Amino acid sequence: xxxxxxxxxxxxxxxxxxxxxxxxxxxxxxxxxxxxxxxxxxxxxxxxxxxxxxxxxxxxxxxxxxxxxxxxxxxxxxxxxxxxxxxxxxxxxxxxxxxxxxxxxxxxxxxxxxxxxxxxxxxxxxxxxxxxxxxxxxxxxxxxxxxxxxxxxxxxxxxxxxxxxxxxxxxxxxxxxxxxxxxxxxxxxxxxxxxxxxxxxxxxxxxxxxxxxxxxxxxxxxxxxxxxxxxxxxxxxxxxxxxxxxxxxxxxxxxxxxxxxxxxxxxxxxxxxxxxxxxxxxxxxxxxxxxxxxxxxxxxxxxxxxxxxxxxxxxxxxxxxxxxxxxxxxxxxxxxxxxxxxxxxxxxxxxxxxxxxxxxxxxxxxxxxxxxxxxxxxxxxxxxxxxxxxxxxxxxxxxxxxxxxxxxxxxxxxxxxxxxxxxxxxxxxxxxxxxxxxxxxxxxxxxxxxxxxxxxxxxxxxxxxxxxxxxxxxxxxxxxxxxxxxxxxxxxxxxxxxxxxxxxxxxxxxxxxxxxxxxxxxxxxxxxxxxxxxxxxxxxxxxxxxxxxxxxxxxxxxxxxxxxxxxxxxxxxxxxxxxxxxxxxxxxxxxxxxxxxxxxxxxxxxxxxxxxxxxxxxxxxxxxxxxxxxxxxxxxxxxxxxxxxxxxxxxxxxxxxxxxxxxxxxxxxxxxxxxxxxxxxxxxxxxxxxxxxxxxxxxxxxxxxxxxxxxxxxxxxxxxxxxxxxxxxxxxxxxxxxxxxxxxxxxxxxxxxxxxxxxxxxxxxxxxxxxxxxxxxxxxxxxxxxxxxxxxxxxxxxxxxxxxxxxxxxxxxxxxxxxxxxxxxxxxxxxxxxxxxxxxxxxxxxxxxxxxxxxxxxxxxxxxxxxxxxxxxxxxxxxxxxxxxxxxxxxxxxxxxxxxxxxxxxxxxxxxxxxxxxxxxxxxxxxxxxxxxxxxxxxxxxxxxxxxxxxxxxxxxxxxxxxxxxxxxxxxxxxxxxxxxxxxxxxxxxxxxxxxxx
Numbered sequence: 002x003x004x005x006x007x008x009x010x011x012x013x014x015x016x017x018x019x020x021x022x023x024x025x026x027x028x029x030x031x032x033x034x035x036x037x038x039x040x041x042x043x044x045x046x047x048x049x050x051x052x053x054x055x056x057x058x059x060x061x062x063x064x065x066x067x068x069x070x071x072x073x074x075x076x077x078x079x080x081x082x083x084x085x086x087x088x089x090x091x092x093x094x095x096x097x098x099x100x101x102x103x104x105x106x107x108x109x110x111x112x113x114x115x116x117x118x119x120x121x122x123x124x125x126x127x128x129x130x131x132x133x134x135x136x137x138x139x140x141x142x143x144x145x146x147x148x149x150x151x152x153x154x155x156x157x158x159x160x161x162x163x164x165x166x167x168x169x170x171x172x173x174x175x176x177x178x179x180x181x182x183x184x185x186x187x188x189x190x191x192x193x194x195x196x197x198x199x200x201x202x203x204x205x206x207x208x209x210x211x212x213x214x215x216x217x218x219x220x221x222x223x224x225x226x227x228x229x230x231x232x233x234x235x236x237x238x239x240x241x242x243x244x245x246x247x248x249x250x251x252x253x254x255x256x257x258x259x260x261x262x263x264x265x266x267x268x269x270x271x272x273x274x275x276x277x278x279x280x281x282x283x284x285x286x287x288x289x290x291x292x293x294x295x296x297x298x299x300x301x302x303x304x305x306x307x308x309x310x311x312x313x314x315x316x317x318x319x320x321x322x323x324x325x326x327x328x329x330x331x332x333x334x335x336x337x338x339x340x341x342x343x344x345x346x347x348x349x350x351x352x353x354x355x356x357x358x359x360x361x362x363x364x365x366x367x368x369x370x371x372x373x374x375x376x377x378x379x380x381x382x383x384x385x386x387x388x389x390x391x392x393x394x395x396x397x398x399x400x401x402x403x404x405x406x407x408x409x410x411x412x413x414x415x416x417x418x419x420x421x422x423x424x425x426x427x428x429x430x431x432x433x434x435x436x437x438x439x440x441x442x443x444x445x446x447x448x449x450x451x452x453x454x455x456x457x458x459x460x461x462x463x464x465x466x467x468x469x470x471x472x473x474x475x476x477x478x479x480x481x482x483x484x485x486x487x488x489x490x491x492x493x494x495x496x497x498x499x500x501x502x503x504x505x506x507x508x509x510x511x512x513x514x515x516x517x518x519x520x521x522x523x524x525x526x527x528x529x530x531x532x533x534x535x536x537x538x539x540x541x542x543x544x545x546x547x548x549x550x551x552x553x554x555x556x557x558x559x560x561x562x563x564x565x566x567x568x569x570x571x572x573x574x575x576x577x578x579x580x581x582x583x584x585x586x587x588x589x590x591x592x593x594x595x596x597x598x599x600x601x602x603x604x605x606x607x608x609x610x611x612x613x614x615x616x617x618x619x620x621x622x623x624x625x626x627x628x629x630x631x632x633x634x635x636x637x638x639x640x641x642x643x644x645x646x647x648x649x650x651x652x653x654x655x656x657x658x659x660x661x662x663x664x665x666x667x668x669x670x671x672x673x674x675x676x677x678x679x680x681x682x683x684x685x686x687x688x689x690x691x692x693x694x695x696x697x698x699x700x701x702x703x704x705x706x707x708x709x710x711x712x713x714x715x716x717x718x719x720x721x722x723x724x725x726x727x728x729x730x731x732x733x734x735x736x737x738x739x740x741x742x743x744x745x746x747x748x749x750x751x752x753x754x755x756x757x758x759x760x761x762x763x764x765x766x767x768x769x770x771x772x773x774x775x776x777x778x779x780x781x782x783x784x785x786x787x788x789x790x791x792x793x794x795x796x797x798x799x800x801x802x803x804x805x806x807x808x809x810x811x812x813x814x815x816x817x818x819x820x821x822x823x824x825x826x827x828x829x830x831x832x833x834x835x836x837x838x839x840x841x842x843x844x845x846x847x848x849x850x851x852x853x854x855x856x857x858x859x860x861x862x863x864x865x866x867x868x869x870x871x872x873x874x875x876x877x878x879x880x881x882x883x884x885x886x887x888x889x890x891x892x893x894x895x896x897x898x899x900x901x902x903x904x905x906x907x908x909x910x911x912x913x914x915x916x917x918x919x920x921x922x923x924x925x926x927x928x929x930x931x932x933x934x935x936x937x938x939x940x941x942x943x944x945x946x947x948x949x950x951x952x953x954x955x956x957x958x959x960x961x962x963x964x965x966x967x968x969x970x971x972x973x974x975x976x977x978x979x980x981x982x983x984x985x986x987x988x989x990x991x992x993x994x995x996x997x998x999x
Contacts, residue, residue, distance in 0.1 A: 008094035012187055014028075014036065019412060020403040027419070027423035029078050045148070049061065051222050070497070081100060098187055108178075118140045118169050130144055131229060132219050140152050140155070189400070196365060196405035198360050206326045212328075212335075218276065246289040247289070249356075252294070253359055253360050262363075264791050265790070268409060274317065278317065285559060290316075305751060305752050336352050337356045363383075364384045364406060376396070384407060387402060409787075424911035431615045449539070449543065455513050455514050456513065456517060457507050458489040458516075459504060460476050460495075460518075461493075462492065464494070467550050479572070505537040516539070530546070553565075574995045577997065596618070597689055602902075604890045604903070607906035608695050621662070627665065633648065638899055639899070669681060678965065693886045696887065698893045702718055703744035703745075709815050709817060713815075717841065731768070736837065752867055805835065824842060861884050862882040870893050889909060927984065928985060930984075937958075939979075
């Protein structure tokens with residue numbers, strides 16, 4: 002397609018882990034063509050290797066697989082596997098990229114993924130995907146659900162026996178295939194290559210590589226995984242013995258200055274806790290799990306609660322310690338002895354069956370080399386170094402970073418950064434939006450009216466996630482005998498690319514007109530299967546799911562017989578309902594392409610500016626009389642940035658932008674409408690029509706009741722102390738005490754406020770900079786300087802800042818002593834109280850949520866128990882709500898630092914633009930409908946409807962449903978005394994059929 006601009010409406014995404022996939026999908030849905038380059042023979046990155054994710058314990062592949070399939074079959078994403086970027090030349094808007102596509106010796110267009118070739122291959126090699134714990138063939142598929150669903154030949158191991166060629170019935174194998182060099186033009190580049198794992202053998206004292214029962218955390222993930230070498234059975238690789246005691250050793254390759262790894266890898270604490278909890282779930286016996294750690298860094302949203310549950314409910318032991326060595330027992334058992342000092346300095350020896358090393362994250366070696374060729378700035382650890390307060394930028398205009406390449410981070414932050422990079426890419430390419438994309442065409446929908454019901458049932462093993470508990474073959478055999486079922490089968494992974502093709506093939510072969518899939522949660526997977534239905538020419542609502550994972554295998558692990566019977570019942574119920582399903586037509590409505598941003602802090606300002614730069618009209622509403630939010634009280638950023646100068650420039654850009662209309666001193670008074678067609682009324686009476694909304698209402702600093710705050714002038718919060726430092730009001734002060742976790746990690750606020758440790762250390766360093774002889778004490782429970790902030794912690798100790806740990810049940814005591822205060826804290830080593838005469842006490846006060854209840858009701862979006870907005874999915878949709886067209890960012894979502902707020906603001910814009918880029922909006926259509934003959938216009942349905950989708954037509958004396966507003970919740974139907982209301986796809990008849998099936 003010929004473009005009308007000099008800029009190219011395509012983006013290069015390097016790396017296909019969760020960051021690369023998310024960025025690609027956001028861009029493709031926003032009107033851009035994407036080249037997704039991956040050096041491995043399949044997309045997915047590291048996530049397919051993981052068993053489950055924290056803190057939700059979702060199966061990693063279960064939440065990733067829909068994204069893989071969506072990415073793989075998207076018309077505007079070209080996945081280039083077995084490929085590497087060799088060079089990038091040009092400028093923003095028009096880069097020329099040279100890509101080397103290494104021969105895979107198998108044509109992915111012809112390969113069916115049947116595996117006949119691998120069965121005949123005589124060569125066994127270590128399977129690196131399974132971390133070397135099992136073997137694969139020289140011709141292999143990276144993992145079961147891999148996209149593309151095609152094999153590749155490892156030429157370094159192949160002996161050219163041609164057995165695979167003889168076995169392949171589709172003629173897909175070509176040993177003469179050659180490498181290919183291609184050039185593509187793109188407008189921007191996103192580097193999302195993921196990370197490399199630390200080589201644990203570099204630390205010999207842990208015994209890795211010497212003792213077979215010392216594993217890395219990634220190896221242990223494969224041991225736990227249903228698709229792993231042991232099918233999810235928890236055994237020692239050395240002798241297949243079930244372990245009774247497992248130890249985790251933290252900070253292996255992290256926080257180690259001697260290795261030049263003086264940073265925290267950010268994720269290790271949480272994945273160790275997760276592995277310990279999951280390990281306990283895998284064993285029918287009492288498993289002793291112990292985690293040896295220095296500081297427990299559970300700083301993410303809901304992470305602290307997961308940590309508390311692990312301790313208090315699952316019985317995971319946490320041992321604050323220093324490990325000296327790991328040796329093997331001399332009795333021939335293969336057990337391991339850990340020699341360590343506890344926090345009081347006492348030496349211990351403890352024996353374990355298995356030791357797991359929580360290895361850290363390193364930058365991708367290949368990407369470090371490429372970055373060097375491209376001139377991308379890296380930090381001292383060879384991670385990319387975004388310019389301050391950009392979130393995802395690089396020193397090279399038009400090139401952005403996302404995920405672990407810019408620093409160790411967990412999945413939610415990785416996904417946010419990916420979307421943020423997509424948003425920044427779209428800013429420079431907005432004029433080329435839509436110039437290179439294709440629109441997906443579906444086959445004509447088959448009219449099934451009048452057809453005899455023919456149901457196909459697909460029952461998923463999910464590796465052993467389901468199959469280890471539920472006897473899947475029995476369920477399939479049972480389903481085959483149910484009325485209306487003409488075809489039933491089992492699938493190892495129902496959500497994989499090849500199964501989607503098999504479902505479409507079965508629909509055609511057996512003339513199926515209803516489909517039931519018995520697998521995991523419809524919350525994550527129903528859209529995937531409905532898309533398959535559309536591709537097969539069937540209405541997507543002729544589909545029903547039975548959740549035999551969450552509702553069977555997960556909750557009845559110790560009762561396989563009963564779980565199997567329950568699975569049969571769930572399948573039967575789904576089949577009975579499916580037999581009554583009717584096509585539901587979606588409703589297409591016009592799209593308003595304006596956006597509303599609520600909140601004028603740093604997050605809201607960045608969201609508004611990014612959105613406007615993409616060409617969309619933005620209404621920015623701030624209830625205070627000034628823009629800036631809580632950032633008006635911040636003087637210096639974590640890297641020493643002048644925040645007030647940054648904020649002033651940001652406000653000037655926003656207020657001066659012709660596409661942004663700013664309202665200050667007004668609030669949201671009411672909201673009506675739905676995605677694409679919202680109408681918001683302001684407190685000044687003005688109405689705003691918009692298609693999407695971004696909630697960026699910020700947070701607040703907790704005002705303490707403890708430690709004499711407000712009763713003694715020497716006691717201040719960190720923000721107050723920061724202002725005093727900046728204004729020179731603390732000159733002459735000698736003794737400073739910082740107290741951590743004030744209002745956080747307690748019964749009232751059982752969460753970590755994330756930024757407090759780093760903020761306190763930053764201020765301690767400023768005090769030391771001004772007066773090297775000052776005495777500075779930081780009283781803490783755990784120091785949580787995650788990522789590269791660990792360097793500040795190291796620097797503070799070197800400069801003489803004294804850190805004293807206190808116990809939660811023995812908090813510091815602050816008492817007035819004239820102009821000063823006495824702070825008493827019990828030293829955990831001495832076991833004795835220490836009294837500090839302090840000139841100033843800085844309280845690391847919690848980040849608390851603003852009062853979001855009104856907005857929660859207006860937009861019908863939920864809050865969590867702490868008052869922060871609750872995202873649609875913690876891992877994969879961290880800025881989305883369940884309500885379409887509404888997004889969140891910044892402190893409204895939860896505590897985070899300024900850089901993270903900026904990234905999340907841009908991420909919310911990227912997600913919003915996937916909606917705004919559409920010319921019209923399609924509403925699902927599963928709405929309520931009225932039987933006019935039964936309706937008495939009593940108005941009960943109108944009064945109970947939470948979506949405000951029902952009104953009473955007083956002339957016709959009948960209830961009228963706005964299908965666009967209706968969410969299909971069924972409140973009206975259950976409240977209707979006359980039985981006049983029903984919900985499409987969930988009618989009273991269908992519900993009764995489900996009940997009768999039992």
